[in-house]
Amino acid sequence: MSEPPGGARAPALAGLGDRIRRLRLARGLEQDELAARAELDREQLVGIEQGGTTPTLDVLAQVAGALDVELPRLFTDAEPGPAVMVLRGNEVPTVDTDGMAVQVLTPRAVVPGLYAARCRLSPTSAGVRPVRHEGHDWLYVLSGQLHVDFEQGATTLRAGDSVSFSARVPHRLSALGGVPAEFLAVGAALLAPPRGED
Incomplete structure (x- = not known):
């Protein structure tokens, strides 16, 4: 995955805040209510x-979960597309934050509850802080070494290795070996997360 050009980040995030606001209002939520559900400060x-x-990206995942939508829904106003949709590699925006570059490969929910992304984690990054969310995740390493810390135990994956786990298990990702770790991330989200759980 190539580095995003200087202006690629703005189009990828264009309209993000307004889209979140409209989704929040459509659900009848005040800002403090959504912030509490997403475990964020209201000011944030x-x-x-x-x-x-x-x-x-992990904050966006928390917001998407609190809104009961899939993460790609925050990046587009487009309605779910047809049964067959082709994405050209040079048309997929890259969002790069804190050393993690992500291309969301499912910008429209062709399969409800499913998302896929191509990720590149820099070895100089402090790593993705521990996160957890609803659903199940599957990671497949394309190149480099991806270290995954779980609440109990850890594993290091190399090219061709994969891991699947309940996304409710806290997990933290980091790149080892001094080179970026490139991997595919596929998740199956619960469309109606149980209320009252952590």
């Missing part, structure tokens, strides 16, 4: 909605 959510704050 306000910054995202107003476009003054660039959220990390």
Whole structure:
């Protein structure tokens, strides 16, 4: 996956805050209610909605979960597409935050509850902080070494290796060996997350 050009980040995030605000209002939620559901400070959510704050991908995942939508829904106003949809590699925007570059390969929900992304994690990054969310994740390493820390135990994956796990298990990703770790991430989200759980 190539480095994003200097102006690629803006189009990828264009309209993000307004889209989140409209989804929130459509669900009858106040900002403090959505912030609480997403485990964010209200000020952080306000910054995202107003476009003054660039959220990390794990924060966006928390917001998407709190809105009961899939992550790609935050990046597009397009309705779910046809049964067959082709994405050309040079048309897929790359969002790069904190050393993690991500190309969302399912910008429209062709299969409800399913998302796929191509990721590149820099070896100089501090790593993705521990996250957990609803559903199940599957990671497949394309190149480099991807280290996955779980709540109990850890594993290092190399090219051709994969791991699948409940995304409710806290997990943290980092790249080893001094080179970026490139991998595919596929997730199956629960469309109606149980309420009242952590």
